[in-house]
Amino acid sequence: xxxxxxxxxxxxxxxxxxxxxxxxxxxxxxxxxxxxLADAMTDKATIELTSPVDGVVRTVACEDGEIVAVGADLxxxxxxxxxxxxxxxxxxxxxxxxxxxxxxxxxxxxVESGTYDxxxxxxxxxxxxxxxxxxxxxxxxxxxxxxxIADAMTDKATIELTSPVxxxxxxxxxxxxxxxSVGSVLVRFTVESGGNTDIAPAQNDTATKTPAxxxxxxxxTQSSRPAPQTSIRALASPAVRKRAKDAGLDLGSxxxxxxxxxxxxxxxxxxxxxxxxxxxxxxxxxxxxRRVIATRMQDAKRHIPHFTYVDEIDMTELEGLRKRVNxxxxxxxxxxxxxxxxFMIRALAVTLRDWPQFNALYQDGSDGLSGGPGNYVSQFSxxxxxxxxxxxxxxxxxxxxxxxxxxxxxxGTEIGRLAVGARDNKLSPADFQGATTTVTSLGPLGGxxxxxxxxxxxxxxFGPNKIRPKLEMRDGVVVERLVMNFxxxxxxxxxxxxDAALMIQDLKRRLEDxxxxxxx
Numbered sequence: 001x002x003x004x005x006x007x008x009x010x011x012x013x014x015x016x017x018x019x020x021x022x023x024x025x026x027x028x029x030x031x032x033x034x035x036x037l038a039d040a041m042t043d044k045a046t047i048e049l050t051s052p053v054d055g056v057v058r059t060v061a062c063e064d065g066e067i068v069a070v071g072a073d074l075x076x077x078x079x080x081x082x083x084x085x086x087x088x089x090x091x092x093x094x095x096x097x098x099x100x101x102x103x104x105x106x107x108x109x110x111v112e113s114g115t116y117d118x119x120x121x122x123x124x125x126x127x128x129x130x131x132x133x134x135x136x137x138x139x140x141x142x143x144x145x146x147x148x149i150a151d152a153m154t155d156k157a158t159i160e161l162t163s164p165v166x167x168x169x170x171x172x173x174x175x176x177x178x179x180x181s182v183g184s185v186l187v188r189f190t191v192e193s194g195g196n197t198d199i200a201p202a203q204n205d206t207a208t209k210t211p212a213x214x215x216x217x218x219x220x221t222q223s224s225r226p227a228p229q230t231s232i233r234a235l236a237s238p239a240v241r242k243r244a245k246d247a248g249l250d251l252g253s254x255x256x257x258x259x260x261x262x263x264x265x266x267x268x269x270x271x272x273x274x275x276x277x278x279x280x281x282x283x284x285x286x287x288x289x290r291r292v293i294a295t296r297m298q299d300a301k302r303h304i305p306h307f308t309y310v311d312e313i314d315m316t317e318l319e320g321l322r323k324r325v326n327x328x329x330x331x332x333x334x335x336x337x338x339x340x341x342x343f344m345i346r347a348l349a350v351t352l353r354d355w356p357q358f359n360a361l362y363q364d365g366s367d368g369l370s371g372g373p374g375n376y377v378s379q380f381s382x383x384x385x386x387x388x389x390x391x392x393x394x395x396x397x398x399x400x401x402x403x404x405x406x407x408x409x410x411x412g413t414e415i416g417r418l419a420v421g422a423r424d425n426k427l428s429p430a431d432f433q434g435a436t437t438t439v440t441s442l443g444p445l446g447g448x449x450x451x452x453x454x455x456x457x458x459x460x461x462f463g464p465n466k467i468r469p470k471l472e473m474r475d476g477v478v479v480e481r482l483v484m485n486f487x488x489x490x491x492x493x494x495x496x497x498x499d500a501a502l503m504i505q506d507l508k509r510r511l512e513d514x515x516x517x518x519x520x
Contacts, residue, residue, distance in 0.1 A: 133153045139170065143189075307492050385399065438462070
């Protein structure tokens with residue numbers, strides 16, 4: 001046996017390199033003379049490269065979409081001794097036929113290997129897609145079973161997807177920040193055995209069998225890897241691709257107008273006119289939790305006619321009570337240190353018994369949230385209270401369940417659990433489901449007045465502001481009191497301003513005289 005090195009030939013005047021847009025062979029394939037090997041694209045044309053010899057493919061030089069210089073080794077063959085040569089093929093080995101289907105050919109994959117397609121599993125009731133917020137693997141990586149692959153975010157939670165097999169990543173389905181549908185191929189592995197598709201590792205067809213989904217757990221850390229390669233690349237000549245790379249432009253965002261569907265220089269000009277930053281501008285792609293927040297807030301403001309009512313509440317007596325309680329039970333390990341929030345929630349839970357229209361969802365039917373015909377309001381006897389919490393990744397809203405049944409100590413403990421879990425991204429998807437109304441507080445940073453945005457399909461959101469000292473005249477004497485503005489934003493389709501004012505007056509009475517919140 002000998003070796004034949006097939007070098008990329010001179011394929012046009014002034015052409016020094018070409019992009020390999022499609023492979024038709026893989027390592028280990030037996031080929032015959034004149035059999036198609038690969039499609040190569042230059043600035044001038046797309047050509048088909050054919051085999052100059054009979055032999056077995058030992059190595060290929062690159063993957064789809066990569067650039068090869070004229071004269072560089074493209075394919076190395078094992079051939080019979082009589083055919084052994086180190087020379088490149090003659091020009092008649094070239095053809096100008098259109099390229100065939102793209103085929104990925106990792107250089108080190110053996111012919112006896114299998115292919116395993118890992119599809120995005122069903123990760124929650126009603127979830128049909130997820131955003132891939134971080135990749136932990138890239139094409140060419142060797143992974144073990146249960147290694148982290150990617151972080152996927154739904155409307156309900158961020159989960160970590162782990163590898164169901166040991167193998168080499170030969171393709172990934174999307175970039176970070178893109179949406180993947182449940183059941184779509186997320187990662188393609190080359191495995192030694194146990195593949196779940198009938199295709200060879202070199203092919204890139206759609207898989208026909210879904211692997212069993214591995215259990216996944218919530219994660220916080222984003223991957224520090226560079227953005228992964230993808231199984232589908234924009235078609236463009238090497239010059240256009242180099243220009244896009246130098247300019248930091250995403251070819252996938254360009255509208256391709258070339259005759260073969262490729263991105264042209266004119267298409268790049270059009271994209272650049274839209275995407276070119278001005279001096280000093282920094283562009284940050286909106287992905288992950290920030291994208292979810294943006295979408296939800298936009299939908300809320302579009303669909304809900306908001307109004308906000310604000311009143312001032314004297315918190316002096318409540319603050320005094322809170323401090324006395326914390327002092328009295330400071331040495332009791334079973335009692336958590338109480339903030340103002342558990343008392344506020346206790347007062348709110350008692351107040352909303354008489355104002356159920358604030359603890360409600362408006363099913364307007366515009367987004368299928370009701371699971372049926374819209375235009376009705378659901379009121380609830382249980383106060384499942386969303387508590388907005390700021391984290392390093394953005395705003396999240398875990399749910400404190402059945403708040404009306406919890407003691408002041410239980411409220412403090414559960415609020416603490418949710419706050420720590422949100423901060424560390426350790427809460428389960430169930431912790432974010434089922435809220436019937438929401439409270440949002442910035443604590444000491446709360447400012448004077450807030451106008452919070454309702455978390456649709458809820459109809460109200462409560463916003464306590466910062467407690468601050470205020471001088472008042474009482475019985476002819478100037479005294480210092482602790483006061484707080486309390487905001488409530490309401491859906492005017494369901495709640496009128498008059499009812500909002502009356503409800504806040506009831507809440508105000510219980511906060512100003514804390515005994516009232518414990519009498520019923």
